[in-house]
Amino acid sequence: MSGSGERTERALGALGGVLAAAAGLAAGELASAAVRPEASPVTAVGAAVITLAPGSVTKWAIDTFGAQDKLVLQLGIAAVLALCAAALGVLAVRRRAAAAGALAFAAVGAFAAVTRPGAGPSDAAPSLVAGVAAAGVLALLATRLSPAPASAPANPANQGGGAGAGRRRFLTAAATTAAASGGSWLLGRALHTADSAELTASRAALTLPAADAAAGPLPPGARLDLPGLSSFHTPNDTFYRIDTALRVPRLDATRWRLRVHGAGVRRPLTLTFDDLLARELVERDITLSCVSNPVGGRLVGNARWIGVRLADVLREAGVRPPSEGGRADHLVARSADGMTLGSPVETVMDGRDALLAVAMNGEPLPFEHGFPVRMVVPGLYGYVSACKWLEDLELTTFDAYDAYWTERGWAARGPVKTQSRIDTPRPSAPPRPGEVAVAGVAWAPHTGIERVEVRVDEGPWHEAELADEATPDSWRQWVWRWEATPGEHRLQVRATDRTGTTQTDEDSSVLPDGATGRHTITVEVPD
Numbered sequence: 001m002s003g004s005g006e007r008t009e010r011a012l013g014a015l016g017g018v019l020a021a022a023a024g025l026a027a028g029e030l031a032s033a034a035v036r037p038e039a040s041p042v043t044a045v046g047a048a049v050i051t052l053a054p055g056s057v058t059k060w061a062i063d064t065f066g067a068q069d070k071l072v073l074q075l076g077i078a079a080v081l082a083l084c085a086a087a088l089g090v091l092a093v094r095r096r097a098a099a100a101g102a103l104a105f106a107a108v109g110a111f112a113a114v115t116r117p118g119a120g121p122s123d124a125a126p127s128l129v130a131g132v133a134a135a136g137v138l139a140l141l142a143t144r145l146s147p148a149p150a151s152a153p154a155n156p157a158n159q160g161g162g163a164g165a166g167r168r169r170f171l172t173a174a175a176t177t178a179a180a181s182g183g184s185w186l187l188g189r190a191l192h193t194a195d196s197a198e199l200t201a202s203r204a205a206l207t208l209p210a211a212d213a214a215a216g217p218l219p220p221g222a223r224l225d226l227p228g229l230s231s232f233h234t235p236n237d238t239f240y241r242i243d244t245a246l247r248v249p250r251l252d253a254t255r256w257r258l259r260v261h262g263a264g265v266r267r268p269l270t271l272t273f274d275d276l277l278a279r280e281l282v283e284r285d286i287t288l289s290c291v292s293n294p295v296g297g298r299l300v301g302n303a304r305w306i307g308v309r310l311a312d313v314l315r316e317a318g319v320r321p322p323s324e325g326g327r328a329d330h331l332v333a334r335s336a337d338g339m340t341l342g343s344p345v346e347t348v349m350d351g352r353d354a355l356l357a358v359a360m361n362g363e364p365l366p367f368e369h370g371f372p373v374r375m376v377v378p379g380l381y382g383y384v385s386a387c388k389w390l391e392d393l394e395l396t397t398f399d400a401y402d403a404y405w406t407e408r409g410w411a412a413r414g415p416v417k418t419q420s421r422i423d424t425p426r427p428s429a430p431p432r433p434g435e436v437a438v439a440g441v442a443w444a445p446h447t448g449i450e451r452v453e454v455r456v457d458e459g460p461w462h463e464a465e466l467a468d469e470a471t472p473d474s475w476r477q478w479v480w481r482w483e484a485t486p487g488e489h490r491l492q493v494r495a496t497d498r499t500g501t502t503q504t505d506e507d508s509s510v511l512p513d514g515a516t517g518r519h520t521i522t523v524e525v526p527d
């Protein structure tokens with residue numbers, strides 16, 4: 001065969017491989033609709049990669065790709081698969097048996113799927129369906145491209161015609177495959193959407209009882225109402241979101257259970273969602289922040305939560321904190337997606353409003369924020385407390401067990417560091433000369449903010465006006481009136497908390513236990 005003929009054959013083989021892989025994934029997507037969305041091969045492999053990746057890789061991915069990290073991961077998996085599939089396609093033209101190589105990839109998907117939390121043997125099915133479909137399609141396409149030697153005519157003249165006819169047959173089959181894959185992929189998606197629409201409707205139909213202990217109206221001076229300043233309550237649709245879930249778990253509240261068990265639990269409990277709603281519900285304004293929030297960053301928000309006091313549930317289970325002779329110092333929360341977060345038992349039982357939350361800003365928790373139940377603990381970073389899609393609470397010790405992020409190099413204990421942020425002005429929208437409201441938020445959850453100060457160009461510190469304190473668990477808005485003059489200026493903020501500690505000016509990175517330093521912005525005031 002001529003060089004160019006060989007190149008065409010290779011290119012078509014590669015195309016066949018990629019199409020076969022796409023057909024496999026589409027079949028897998030369709031099959032996963034009969035099992036559960038998490039069993040879809042790319043999702044399962046992606047989730048396994050997230051679980052297995054070392055902390056440095058995870059941190060690099062979050063730093064580099066931000067909120068797009070999970071999309072990038074899935075595209076990366078698809079790209080690797082496409083390359084392997086193309087190679088397999090080239091091989092299969094010469095050796096039909098190579099098509100069976102698709103089964104090896106299916107085995108990887110199946111293994112990843114059955115080892116996911118909450119998986120059963122049936123989770124392997126979508127990957128196996130995908131593998132068989134891909135192998136079948138590849139064998140078929142390869143046959144079109146190079147008919148089996150036995151049936152190949154010996155006459156060189158016929159051979160040329162045979163190859164041309166073979167290519168036409170191949171292209172017809174390829175187009176048919178592409179159409180069928182597109183169709184089954186769309187059907188699979190539609191079935192997933194129908195399932196999740198049902199769960200969305202069941203969440204929307206939920207009416208939560210009013211809180212027994214309402215948070216009450218905010219003090220009139222708790223909101224400064226300035227343009228550009230973060231609102232006191234962060235709306236749910238703009239509240240930051242951090243988790244490792246490739247697909248947001250959509251749980252059914254009527255089937256939800258919470259187990260409380262482990263060391264020193266005298267009466268293990270299993271609670272239903274209705275059991276929780278029947279208990280005393282408290283409503284609290286609590287600021288939640290992420291340990292990965294850089295100084296001046298947006299991974300912090302303040303919401304009005306309704307929930308059950310976690311300490312009451314633990315007491316009912318017979319748990320005592322270490323200071324009262326309890327055996328366990330570590331409360332490990334587990335979610336439906338297999339995440340583990342560990343809080344100090346002493347902290348969650350010290351009288352603060354650590355909650356098993358069911359509502360956020362007046363509605364059931366959004367799916368993205370942990371529906372139906374999550375934890376919220378004032379004064380602890382999210383990664384050591386705020387378990388979303390909560391299903392299990394285990395009492396153990398810090399010596400005996402490392403939770404997910406601790407295994408990856410983050411501190412086992414994560415009290416929130418006192419921080420402050422300038423929301424306005426912004427470097428991208430510099431103010432005119434004259435009086436300018438420099439304003440922002442400051443937080444020291446559970447400790448409270450005592451004072452906020454601002455300075456310009458490393459000059460003297462000026463005390464900012466603080467909004468009234470709603471609760472020490474919430475952030476506090478602040479404002480300072482600046483007489484802005486033309487030119488470039490550096491604005492810096494620092495907060496002092498109720499322990500009298502002022503934010504250090506020493507910059508440290510978010511790893512292992514939260515960033516330190518003072519938020520500083522540069523604005524160019526025009527003439």
Ligand SMILES: Nc1nc2c(c(=O)[nH]1)N[C@H]1C(S)=C(S)[C@@H](COP(=O)(O)O)O[C@H]1N2
Nearest residue numbers: 240241242243244290335339382383386388
């Ligand atoms: N199940 C689960 N819960 C989780 C996480 C997660 O990855 N999975 N991330 C935690 C982290 S690091 C933070 S900062 C908070 C963020 O909560 P939010 O997404 O509602 O803002 O959730 C916590 N709870």
Ligand SMILES: [Mo]
Nearest residue numbers: 290291382383
């Ligand atoms: Mo976080």
